[in-house]
Amino acid sequence: xxxxxxxxxxxxxxxxxxxxxxxxxxxxxxxxxxxxxxxxxxxxxxxxxxxxxxxxxxxxxxxxxxxxxxxxxxxxxxxxxxxxxxxxxxxxxxxxxxxxxxxxxxxxxxxxxxxxxxxxxxxxxxxxxxxxxxxxxxxxxxxxxxxxxxxxxxxxxxxxxxxxxxxxxxxxxxxxxxxxxxxxxxxxxxxxxxxxxxxxxxxxxxxxxxxxxxxxxxxxxxxxxxxxxxxxxxxxxxxxxxxxxxxxxxxxxxxxxxxxxxxxxxxxxxxxxxxxxxxxxxxxxxxxxxxxxxxxxxxxxxxxxxxxxxxxxxxxxxxxxxxxxxxxxxxxxxxxxxxxxxxxxxxxxxxxxxxxxxxxxxxxxxxxxxxxxxxxxxxxxxxxxxxxxxxxxxxxxxxxxxxxxxxxxxx
Ligand SMILES: Cc1cc2nc3c(=O)[nH]c(=O)nc-3n(C[C@H](O)[C@H](O)[C@H](O)COP(=O)(O)OP(=O)(O)OC[C@H]3O[C@@H](n4cnc5c(N)ncnc54)[C@H](O)[C@@H]3O)c2cc1C
Numbered sequence: 001x002x003x004x005x006x007x008x009x010x011x012x013x014x015x016x017x018x019x020x021x022x023x024x025x026x027x028x029x030x031x032x033x034x035x036x037x038x039x040x041x042x043x044x045x046x047x048x049x050x051x052x053x054x055x056x057x058x059x060x061x062x063x064x065x066x067x068x069x070x071x072x073x074x075x076x077x078x079x080x081x082x083x084x085x086x087x088x089x090x091x092x093x094x095x096x097x098x099x100x101x102x103x104x105x106x107x108x109x110x111x112x113x114x115x116x117x118x119x120x121x122x123x124x125x126x127x128x129x130x131x132x133x134x135x136x137x138x139x140x141x142x143x144x145x146x147x148x149x150x151x152x153x154x155x156x157x158x159x160x161x162x163x164x165x166x167x168x169x170x171x172x173x174x175x176x177x178x179x180x181x182x183x184x185x186x187x188x189x190x191x192x193x194x195x196x197x198x199x200x201x202x203x204x205x206x207x208x209x210x211x212x213x214x215x216x217x218x219x220x221x222x223x224x225x226x227x228x229x230x231x232x233x234x235x236x237x238x239x240x241x242x243x244x245x246x247x248x249x250x251x252x253x254x255x256x257x258x259x260x261x262x263x264x265x266x267x268x269x270x271x272x273x274x275x276x277x278x279x280x281x282x283x284x285x286x287x288x289x290x291x292x293x294x295x296x297x298x299x300x301x302x303x304x305x306x307x308x309x310x311x312x313x314x315x316x317x318x319x320x321x322x323x324x325x326x327x328x329x330x331x332x333x334x335x336x337x338x339x340x341x342x343x344x345x346x347x348x349x350x351x352x353x354x355x356x357x358x359x360x361x362x363x364x365x366x367x368x369x370x371x372x373x374x375x376x377x378x379x380x381x382x383x384x385x386x387x388x389x390x391x392x393x394x395x396x397x398x399x400x401x402x403x404x405x406x407x408x409x410x411x
Contacts, residue, residue, distance in 0.1 A: 011201075011208045016040045016390045018377075019200060019213040021227060022220030023180060023397060024054040025165075025366045026358060028172035030219060031179060032097050033370040038384040039377075042392070043176075044183035044200075048400035050169035052221045054363065055400045056245065056328045058272040058286055059168075060109060060257075061087045061364045062160040065134050079342045081133065083364045084159045096367065101171040103164035105273070110143060110258030114153040114312070125156055134158050145254045150315045155258075162257050162272055165363070166402050173399065181394035190216075190230055196353040198231060205393040214382045217356045217373055218349070222331040224357050234350035236357055237334035242294035245328060246285040246305040249408050250321035255281065260312045264288060269308055274404045282404035285309075298325040324407040332361050344369035346376060 018034050020027045023045035034041040045051075063084045064077035089095030091104060111134070125134050137143075137155040146155060173180060187203045191210075200211040218224045225238045259267035270287035289308055293301035302323045309318055333345040344365040346358035356376055360369040 011210050013210045013212060014390060014392075015212045015386050016042055017213065017382075017384055017386055018042075018215050018217060019044060019211065020217045020219055021183075022218060022223060023049040023173070024052060024219065024221055025050070025168070025172075025363050026221075026360045026369050027217075027219035028169065028176075029097070029366040030217060030358075030370045030373055031176050032172065033367075033374060035176060035179070036096075037374060040384065040386040040388075040390065041179065042390055043180045044394075045180065045397040046183050046185060046220075046223070048398045049173050049180070050166065051400040052223075053328065053330060054169060054221075055165050055402050056326060057165055057363050058270060058284060059105060059163045059165045059363070060160055060270075060272065061163060062109065062362075063133050063158065065111070065158050065160070074342075080362070080364055083367075084161055086367060087161070087163075087364070097172070099168065099171055101167070101174075103167040104161060105164050106162040106255070106257040108257070109158045109160035109162065110137070110256070111156040111158060111261060111267075112146065112153055112258055113261040143254070143256060143258075145256045145313070145316070148315045164274075166399060169399050177396065178389065180396060181392050182397040183394065190227070192232070198352060198355055202392065202394070207393045209392070211392075213354070214385065215354050215356055215377060217346075217358060219358050219360075219369070221359070222329055224331065224359065228349060228357060231349060231352050231355055233352050233355065233357070236345070236347060236349065238359070239332050239334045239338055240329040241291075241332065241338075241340070242327065242329050243286065243290040244293040244296065244298075244301055245290045245326045245403070246293065246301060247324045247326065247404055247407055248283045248285065248305070248309070248318060248321045249276065249280050249324075249404070250283070250318055251280060252283075252316055252318070256283070259287060262288070266291070269312065274402065276404055276408070284404065293325070294327070301325050322408055326403045326407060330361075332359050333357075344372060346372035348376065348380075 017039040018041040020043040023043050027043050031043045061084050064080040067074050067077040090097050090099040093100045135157045137157050189201050191199050191201050202209045218227050255273035256271050260269045262268035267287040269285050269289045272284045274282050332341050335341050341361045344360045349355040349357045358369050360366045
């Protein structure tokens with residue numbers, strides 16, 4: 001509820017076309033797309049930009065090959081197939097959004113298996129179905145981490161790439177800085193009005209404002225659940241998929257970006273490499289390890305991760321490494337049987353006149369989410385109406401630090 005204070009002036013009404021709530025990858029990408037289309041849009045963030053999932057992600061822009069490990073193309077693998085090419089254009093300055101300032105950590109991703117690669121997968125990767133998306137790596141082309149006599153398995157190279165997500169968030173936020181505000185929900189509230197539309201009441205710096213907007217778009221990740229509840233929305237419902245990522249800080253010389261395969265249809269472990277300010281690097285471990293590890297204690301998961309790494313990469317000495325874990329939840333629209341969604345989601349919230357709820361479901365699919373929101377606005381005939389920039393009595397949020405910069409302290 002907004003705080004009431006004697007010093008707060010009477011309520012002023014202000015307008016803008018679209019208000020986005022939540023400044024992760026989804027909200028920031030959408031802000032760009034809406035501004036490009038002439039909407040006067042603003043974004044409200046309650047913590048730091050990129051908090052929660054975006055900076056905790058592995059930064060992989062993938063083309064879906066990791067969803068084909070059963071040996072079949074699937075809805076998930078095909079929905080995403082064009083995305084690496086799309087993002088590459090943005091990174092080169094030729095795409096929908098100029099991402100030339102974003103740091104590319106790797107322009108490829110590997111997939112490796114020990115000697116017992118299933119022959120079904122080998123045949124599938126050699127087939128026309130995956131042509132142009134995956135290549136077998138010869139011994140001479142092996143990444144440095146695998147150029148050891150102990151390695152006897154197979155390595156494939158995918159067109160996927162890996163971005164440094166804090167630099168992506170910074171790059172998206174910088175040009176639209178004046179449209180991004182820090183919201184404090186202790187002194188602000190969503191208010192249903194007589195016509196069924198919602199407005200946002202903001203009390204700050206001695207001012208009380210009622211912000212009216214043609215549409216409110218919720219891109220607050222996990223926060224969408226609470227916002228939808230506050231709005232009294234009857235749909236959509238959200239699901240949370242818990243993970244616990246593992247971080248290994250070490251002085252091993254090689255960076256690596258790849259999936260380690262086991263016998264399952266999801267990667268046994270997914271490794272991305274990130275530099276710390278102190279010059280060391282962190283291997284950030286996800287995949288099945290992080291999914292199964294969600295219910296383990298941090299200590300149990302670290303034991304498990306140490307065994308996995310000793311089995312998958314026995315020649316790598318991690319005896320002096322520091323280990324940490326990061327519990328984090330993936331927020332998505334509810335699926336039947338709690339399945340992993342294939343596509344970005346955006347739709348009008350039930351029982352609300354002017355609220356859209358959206359989840360990209362993958363960093364890679366943030367552009368698709370923006371396209372879907374634009375289509376929803378077009379279909380409802382919502383056009384740009386307000387041209388003056390909106391100045392709110394609110395400060396600007398910072399950028400969330402990556403977990404590898406904060407989880408190890410000074411030790
Ligand atoms: C461990 C992990 C690894 C992943 N790896 C990959 C990967 O390699 N590739 C890939 O494509 N996808 C990956 N994903 C998925 C991807 O990270 C997410 O789909 C994507 O980041 C979601 O973005 P978002 O903007 O919707 O939400 P978030 O990144 O969660 O951002 C939500 C924002 O909203 C703000 N917020 C919350 N509540 C409120 C509120 N009430 N008011 C205002 N602001 C609010 C938060 O502070 C935050 O800044 C990964 C996810 C996880 C968890």
